Amino acid sequence: xxxxxxxxxxxxxxxxxxxxxxxxxxxxxxxxxxxxxxxxxxxxxxxxxxxxxxxxxxxxxxxxxxxxxxxxxxxxxxxxxxxxxxxxxxxxxxxxxxxxxxxxxxxxxxxxxxxxxxxxxxxxxxxxxxxxxxxxxxxxxxxxxxxxxxxxxxxxxxxxxxxxxxxxxxxxxxxxxxxxxxxxxxxxxxxxxxxxxxxxxxxxxxxxxxxxxxxxxxxxxxxxxxxxxxxxxxxxxxxxxxxxxxxxxxxxxxxxxxxxxxxxxxxxxxxxxxxxxxxxx
Amino acid sequence: xxxxxxxxxxxxxxxxxxxxxxxxxxxxxxxxxxxxxxxxxxxxxxxxxxxxxxxxxxxxxxxxxxxxxxxxxxxxxxxxxxxxxxxxxxxxxxxxxxxxxxxxxxxxxxxxxxxxxxxxxxxxxxxxxxxxxxxxxxxxxxxxxxxxxxxxxxxxxxxxxxxxxxxxxxxxxxxxxxxxxxxxxxxxxxxxxxxxxxxxxxxxxxxxxxxxxxxxxxxxxxxxxxxxxxxxxxxxxxxxxxxxxxxxxxxxx
Ligand SMILES: Nc1ncnc2c1ncn2[C@@H]1O[C@H](COP(=O)(O)OP(=O)(O)O)[C@@H](O)[C@H]1O
Ligand SMILES: [Mg+2]
Numbered sequence: 201x202x203x204x205x206x207x208x209x210x211x212x213x214x215x216x217x218x219x220x221x222x223x224x225x226x227x228x229x230x231x232x233x234x235x236x237x238x239x240x241x242x243x244x245x246x247x248x249x250x251x252x253x254x255x256x257x258x259x260x261x262x263x264x265x266x267x268x269x270x271x272x273x274x275x276x277x278x279x280x281x282x283x284x285x286x287x288x289x290x291x292x293x294x295x296x297x298x299x300x301x302x303x304x305x306x307x308x309x310x311x312x313x314x315x316x317x318x319x320x321x322x323x324x325x326x327x328x329x330x331x332x333x334x335x336x337x338x339x340x341x342x343x344x345x346x347x348x349x350x351x352x353x354x355x356x357x358x359x360x361x362x363x364x365x366x367x368x369x370x371x372x373x374x375x376x377x378x379x380x381x382x383x384x385x386x387x388x389x390x391x392x393x394x395x396x397x398x399x400x401x402x403x404x405x406x407x408x409x410x411x412x413x414x415x416x417x418x419x420x421x422x423x424x425x426x427x428x429x430x431x432x433x434x435x436x437x438x439x440x441x442x443x444x445x446x447x448x449x450x451x452x453x454x455x456x457x458x459x460x461x462x463x464x465x466x467x468x469x470x471x472x473x474x475x476x477x478x479x480x481x
Numbered sequence: 482x483x484x485x486x487x488x489x490x491x492x493x494x495x496x497x498x499x500x501x502x503x504x505x506x507x508x509x510x511x512x513x514x515x516x517x518x519x520x521x522x523x524x525x526x527x528x529x530x531x532x533x534x535x536x537x538x539x540x541x542x543x544x545x546x547x548x549x550x551x552x553x554x555x556x557x558x559x560x561x562x563x564x565x566x567x568x569x570x571x572x573x574x575x576x577x578x579x580x581x582x583x584x585x586x587x588x589x590x591x592x593x594x595x596x597x598x599x600x601x602x603x604x605x606x607x608x609x610x611x612x613x614x615x616x617x618x619x620x621x622x623x624x625x626x627x628x629x630x631x632x633x634x635x636x637x638x639x640x641x642x643x644x645x646x647x648x649x650x651x652x653x654x655x656x657x658x659x660x661x662x663x664x665x666x667x668x669x670x671x672x673x674x675x676x677x678x679x680x681x682x683x684x685x686x687x688x689x690x691x692x693x694x695x696x697x698x699x700x701x702x703x704x705x706x707x708x709x710x711x712x713x714x715x716x717x718x719x720x721x722x723x724x725x726x727x728x729x730x731x732x733x734x
Contacts, residue, residue: 292541362578366640369536370591370647371568380590385581 232454239452248418253438254445256418258453263420264333264428265402265460268412271337271424272344272401277394279341280348284390287349288356289378308346313406315343320410332425336412343407344397351393355386388472395468399461405432415441431457485509486651486681487533488550494528494705497542502528504705506547510651510698512681515673517696517713519686520728524702526685530653533683534570535563551651568595571644575656575687577636579628584620587628587639591647606646613676614642615668634665641672651681659687670695689729693717701725 247257291297319339329335359382367377383390405413413433421428435453438445487510494503502525510516518526531537532549535556549556556566568591580587588607589597597603607624611617616638620631628639637657644652654673658666673682673695686692692699696713701722709722720726 360578362574362576363580365536365539366574366578366580367590368539369534369567369572369574370594370643371564372591372594373564376594381580 229458232451232458236448236451236453236455239446239448240455244449244452245456249416250418253416253434253442254449258431258434258456260417260420261429261431261434261453262456262460264413264430265432265457267333267421267428268336268340268408268430269398269402269464271333272340273394273398275338275341276344276348276397276401280345280394280397281352281390283345283349284352284356285378285383288353289374289382304346304349308350310343311406312343312404313409315339316407316410318342319407324411330425331410331412331414331427333412333421333428334424336408336428336430337424339407339411340401340404343404344401347397347400348390348393351396352386352390355389355393356382358389359385384475387475391468391472395464399464402461402464403432403457405436408433431460483511483513484553486512486552487683488548488553490548490550492529492532492545492547492549494525494532494537494546495544496540502705503532506707508700508707508710510681510683512650513677513679514697515677515682515684515695516698516700517684517686517692518700518702519689519692519696520702520708523704525705526702527655529702530572530655530683530685533651533653534567534572536567536572538563564594568647569649570651570653571647571649573637573640573644573652573654573657575659577633577640577660579631579636579639582628583625584628584631584639585624587643588646591643595647606648610642610645611639613645613672614638615672616642634661634668637661637665638669638672641669645676649680651683652676654682654684656685656687658691666691689717689731701728703728 244257245262246259248259249261250256287297287301291300316339319335319342323329323335323338324331327335329338363381363385364377367381368374372380401407408430412427413430414427415437417427417429431453435450435457438453439450487508489506489508489510492503492506492508493501495501506529518529520526528537532545533551533556537543537545545557551566551570555561580590582590585607588610589603592603592606597606608617608621611620616635619635620639628636631639637660641652641654641657658669661669670691673684676682677697684695686695693713696716698710699713699716700710701708701716701720701724703724709716709720709725711721716725717729720729
């Protein structure tokens with residue numbers, strides 16, 4: 201076989217592989233779009249569910265998911281970035297820090313239902329937070345932390361060592377170096393990790409199942425100690441627990457959840473390019 | 482003779498792996514002179530420079546013996562403010578590393594951290610240090626552009642200017658022209674001749690020729706030992722030590 205032919209074949213195979221990966225995603229999104237689009241209306245988004253969720257809207261579930269995502273971010277983002285900074289910039293390479301890293305990597309692979317049970321035990325029962333937005337957010341935050349920590353640490357480590365040495369040689373302290381040189385460089389990478397983590401938190405059912413999610417609660421939560429409906433659990437409920445559910449409501453709900461997650465992605469892209477423009481070099 | 486700026490007393494330095502990078506070095510570095518430390522690679526020249534502003538503090542497991550005095554004070558004494566020391570003793574590296582910021586912010590980075598807030602004062606520092614590094618005319622209209630857009634020679638002069646903006650007393654240069662073309666090299670060397678009026682300059686030249694061109698005082702180092710030192714014009718024409726002569730005449734290294 202000639203080199204050109206082999207190269208041609210290689211490209212074809214790679215193209216095929218890409219198609220195999222991308223096609224199902226496009227099909228999935230397209231299918232949900234086609235099936236769910238007819239359900240989407242102003243009322244569907246902003247109204248309470250009625251008639252055993254077979255009519256009306258998904259407003260409380262949407263609000264619940266937004267609140268839980270925000271709550272997760274409030275706990276997981278500062279802690280996650282702080283831990284990553286500590287591991288990447290300050291911690292010496294000891295057996296303890298190696299153990300911490302190993303633990304973090306392994307935590308990222310723990311099934312989400314385990315986090316749910318953990319949250320039930322620690323936050324709901326032991327800390328007496330009850331099934332509440334607070335307990336749910338904390339549980340989701342614990343689940344999200346490993347993702348944020350490992351991507352943020354990686355982003356920090358990717359910043360060239362020479363920047364740190366130059367900064368220190370100009371009389372900067374280590375913290376000033378992190379704050380003014382390293383963090384701004386690592387920010388786009390950190391943001392990607394944050395969004396990845398929060399997207400997972402927004403879409404998970406198991407961690408909120410025992411800690412916050414209400415089966416049917418046609419009102420908005422009154423405080424962070426209140427229960428709330430949430431989109432992923434609501435989707436699970438209307439898909440499996442309610443007989444005679446119109447299909448388009450299920451797909452409409454899935455579509456809203458998908459749109460929420462994708463809009464977080466879009467937001468991240470906007471923020472990233474904003475930083476890139478402000479970062480002057 | 483004037484008081485030495487730096488005084489090294491029996492300095493030995495060992496890295497974590499046991500490599501003895503410096504062996505019993507005693508040396509005076511005088512103000513308003515260019516001291517050139519030269520010798521083959523691995524001789525401990527960079528190690529010596531990094532000792533002078535304590536950049537070697539970043540290396541784990543090092544071991545230092547002897548004393549390093551700046552204006553008569555031990556810079557390794559407990560309680561010394563390392564950050565203030567590094568502003569007094571600035572450093573220019575072999576590879577220019579502009580911080581990922583604009584040209585202007587590269588220059589104001591150090592002064593701002595040192596507490597200079599006044600805009601006019603910062604602007605003045607920017608202009609003065611760029612002029613001293615012979616870069617002002619080339620960049621004065623593009624101060625807010627990214628520093629990484631400069632050419633290699635310009636970047637190295639920017640790094641020199643960035644060090645000057647700290648208003649240091651001593652400037653350390655570790656093979657500052659090793660990556661530069663002859664014209665940029667000449668510009669940097671010319672700046673040094675200007676700068677030595679105000680500063681103490683210690684340079685590790687990237688060649689014997691450069692050492693001979695710039696050195697007021699020359700120090701020959703070989704495998705961690707100080708072999709010979711003396712006024713530049715003498716050391717390069719009539720070295721005492723056979724090893725110095727061999728190196729200068731190109732018989733090894
Ligand atoms: N960070 C370091 N860790 C361990 N050994 C080092 C380190 N830096 C330099 N050395 C060793 O110290 C010796 C002197 O190196 P260096 O000061 O870089 O010499 P020069 O600048 O004259 O080439 C060499 O043997 C080198 O391998
Ligand atoms: Mg060197």
